[in-house]
Amino acid sequence: MVFKQLITGIAFGLAVMPAQAALSVFTCEPEWADLVRALVPDADIHIATNAQQDPHYIEARPSLISAMRRADIAVCTGASLEAGWLPALISRASNRDIQPGKPGLFFAAEQVSLHQPHDHLDRSMGDVHPEGDPHIHLDPARVPVIVDALADRIVTLVPSRENGIRLRQRQWHVRWKLETARWRQAAENLEGLSVAVQHSTFGYLLRWLGVEAPIDLEPKPGLPPSASNLSDVLADPALARIKLILIATYQGERPAQWLSSQTELPVEVLPGTVNDQAGTDSLAELISHIIGRLEHHQKAQEKAGGHG
Numbered sequence: 001m002v003f004k005q006l007i008t009g010i011a012f013g014l015a016v017m018p019a020q021a022a023l024s025v026f027t028c029e030p031e032w033a034d035l036v037r038a039l040v041p042d043a044d045i046h047i048a049t050n051a052q053q054d055p056h057y058i059e060a061r062p063s064l065i066s067a068m069r070r071a072d073i074a075v076c077t078g079a080s081l082e083a084g085w086l087p088a089l090i091s092r093a094s095n096r097d098i099q100p101g102k103p104g105l106f107f108a109a110e111q112v113s114l115h116q117p118h119d120h121l122d123r124s125m126g127d128v129h130p131e132g133d134p135h136i137h138l139d140p141a142r143v144p145v146i147v148d149a150l151a152d153r154i155v156t157l158v159p160s161r162e163n164g165i166r167l168r169q170r171q172w173h174v175r176w177k178l179e180t181a182r183w184r185q186a187a188e189n190l191e192g193l194s195v196a197v198q199h200s201t202f203g204y205l206l207r208w209l210g211v212e213a214p215i216d217l218e219p220k221p222g223l224p225p226s227a228s229n230l231s232d233v234l235a236d237p238a239l240a241r242i243k244l245i246l247i248a249t250y251q252g253e254r255p256a257q258w259l260s261s262q263t264e265l266p267v268e269v270l271p272g273t274v275n276d277q278a279g280t281d282s283l284a285e286l287i288s289h290i291i292g293r294l295e296h297h298q299k300a301q302e303k304a305g306g307h308g
């Protein structure tokens with residue numbers, strides 16, 4: 001049958017398959033675009049935020065509204081990460097496929113268990129993440145679960161593409177497994193490493209690596225550290241174990257630099273998500289890059305005679 005169509009197609013100089021419109025995808029953060037691209041390489045993807053932006057706080061700009069209006073599916077983190085802007089965007093775009101409870105709205109955080117569930121937070125306490133910590137995108141163990149759920153969801157929306165999506169899903173898992181084995185090995189070199197952070201951007205990865213993060217410069221998630229918070233940090237006994245201050249590119253460097261000036265601890269500023277730079281433009285590469293930087297600092301400390 002297929003062969004017959006092929007012959008006919010060639011005979012008439014026509015494409016064998018009917019032209020398929022590219023899948024139009026809206027993603028709230030760049031990390032989900034990376035996964036969509038892996039599954040559907042020809043998808044037309046619009047990404048709402050970049051690594052230079054704090055994903056908790058962006059504006060529902062007109063360009064985002066029109067991108068969501070024409071999208072077939074929106075892929076976001078959920079768990080209140082985008083609580084400050086996504087609901088307004090969904091309502092203004094009024095795309096009937098992209099609505100809460102519809103298959104066209106995919107939340108990564110709903111596919112996995114979350115660390116640190118905490119209830120009864122109100123806005124005065126900082127970002128409200130009552131469902132738990134939503135910053136799951138760098139977790140080597142959780143991302144594969146999200147990929148599978150995302151593949152299932154896209155197949156539901158475009159069943160005609162199932163074969164290609166399933167093939168690329170399997171290929172993705174093979175690559176990720178290889179990377180995970182490498183990361184596991186690198187984690188052994190990081191034994192005893194403790195870092196100070198600002199927000200839980202890297203939290204899931206650090207925990208997976210066994211790297212302790214006993215100090216957070218933010219007094220509450222999402223509240224920028226004040227001078228008095230920082231002097232509390234200086235008095236924190238856990239500071240003695242810290243070897244590195246790790247912050248994300250979108251965060252202001254001043255609190256970290258101040259703490260560094262008081263302690264001589266190095267500051268490492270890393271992309272909190274994939275960007276368009278070689279070496280950090282896919283989730284796997286970004287995770288490798290972050291681990292590489294942690295290893296670098298751990299080795300430097302060992303050389304300097306520091307011991308965890």
Ligand SMILES: [Zn+2]
Pocket residue numbers: 056081127129134135199200221
């Ligand atoms: Zn957050």
